[in-house]
Amino acid sequence: MAKNDVKVLGAWPSPYVMRPRIALNIKSVNYEFLEEKFDSKSELLLQSNPVHKKVPVLIHDDKPICESMIIVEYIDEVWTSGPSILPSDPYDRAIHRFWAAYVDEKWFAAMKGLRSAQGEERKAFLDRVIEGLALLEEAFGKCSKGKAFFGGDRIGLLDIAFGSFLAWLKVTEKVNGVKLLDEAKTPGLVKWAERFCADAAVKSVMPETEKLLEFSKFLAAKMKGAPPPKN
């Protein structure tokens, strides 16, 4: 068995799948990307993540690790010779973990809610997305301390957690005809998003907005029960 045999089971539109890929890129670890099909699950995925049956899964020397942020912490702990992803100070680590959980459980949950909501409910979700961005703008000021990223001079845990949603944020803006990241209200995040998307560790795994927009239309049609497109 090869040492450092690294595979990622994933799917290109998934923000969660981007996370281990960015972390591995930061650590300069070569890995094989095994793309799961949208409408069926591979035997390897079912074996590797029998509880949730979801991507991403990192398979490191035949051992599976599941759940995107747990994988990112694992990568940081195993490949210690590369740049650190978590801050070194325990308080800063707690703050990164807090906002990473907030992004998943509250902020992105609201953005997902927008997909199918109408009327008053839609407005409530949109307000929550916007309020969340205001909180994250404030958190950016505190975490970055005037530097480029939440993690300071380089991409850290919270950059990965939040940044992995940027392509979906752009799609949400297009679909809903709104500007969510905005020079007036979230100037720090606007600049941060540009830097994050241009980073060498991110560029190759960030989906193109137009391609993701097409996928989101397919997803919306599927949720309404329409048959999937032929290719």
Add this chain to the structure above:
Amino acid sequence: MAKNDVKVLGAWPSPYVMRPRIALNIKSVNYEFLEEKFDSKSELLLQSNPVHKKVPVLIHDDKPICESMIIVEYIDEVWTSGPSILPSDPYDRAIHRFWAAYVDEKWFAAMKGLRSAQGEERKAFLDRVIEGLALLEEAFGKCSKGKAFFGGDRIGLLDIAFGSFLAWLKVTEKVNGVKLLDEAKTPGLVKWAERFCADAAVKSVMPETEKLLEFSKFLAAKMKGAPPPKN
């Protein structure tokens, strides 16, 4: 400002609040427990956790840390001279974190669902709780490797995450007239639960089942709109 001035904002019936308290007990750290009232939130809580406005909050030298499992990891990282709470091996850490997240997001979510569900829905929740315990029995076998706790010879991260729900599990058994932890199906967990509840770090913060049962009745009445009891 005193070094190692440690406060926990909490409420006695909350399983989440038990977690930092157990972790601090393991590390032999003295702390002040500030009990929040059930029907109002203190100014200190609102200031310390403005995003979620929820207990527990750990306040360490005036700095607030929120979210129970993030607090437990913080405690482990700050008070390094005490026994370790997280396993030392990165893969084992990932496995502990995986099951800790499972317990919160899937298993306890199903147990909470039982509270108000009826008929078919209630049966579905009950099945999920029982299936979850079967998975956790299997995880116990793998994590403990024949030792007393998920963490091996002593209480670790996953023991704290799951064990903090044991009093609520007993209440759920009583309210629903079912046996959930059971010698035939979950023999490992039955013994583990006894050891966990008897541990010196746990005993003083684990609610008595009868007292918690009373509280759960009060909670159920409140959810139905009944006025709270006078004391």
